[in-house]
């Protein structure tokens with residue numbers, strides 16, 4: 001069985017949606033292997049978001065991720081990497097499908113798209129790399 005890194009990002013924690021998001025993850029049948037509240041420093045975030053360095057949204061994204069605590073989850077399950085991405089919905093909550101975390105819970109109030117509640121690793125390689133960063 002596969003593992004992935006899930007983050008409930010600062011907007012999700014601040015809005016009190018951690019429980020609602022965990023309920024969806026658990027209802028799907030995935031297993032929580034490890035979970036913690038974290039306040040990542042810039043170094044962690046620069047590693048985590050290395051693929052986005054230099055893009056226009058990179059600095060605002062890193063700042064946003066330092067704006068409050070996140071919940072980091074080591075999640076296990078059959079095809080959980082692809083499955084959690086499907087549960088999360090597309091990156092922009094404005095267009096994420098109903099039934100997904102971002103589609104149902106993401107706000108469409110003209111907020112920057114980085115406030116999209118969750119992160120999920122996008123491949124086996126990303127999952128291994130990101131789990132190393134957040135859970136060492």
Ligand code: GTP
Pocket residue numbers: 057060061090091112113114115116118119120121122
């Ligand atoms: P993650 O699961 O968070 O990695 O989402 P993703 O894989 O759907 O998106 P991607 O890896 O391309 O981008 C990582 C994060 O950067 C997203 O979750 C957003 O928070 C933010 N982001 C991506 N594209 C944009 C953009 O065009 N504008 C802004 N402001 N933020 C973006």
Ligand code: MG
Pocket residue numbers: 120122
């Ligand atoms: Mg991504």
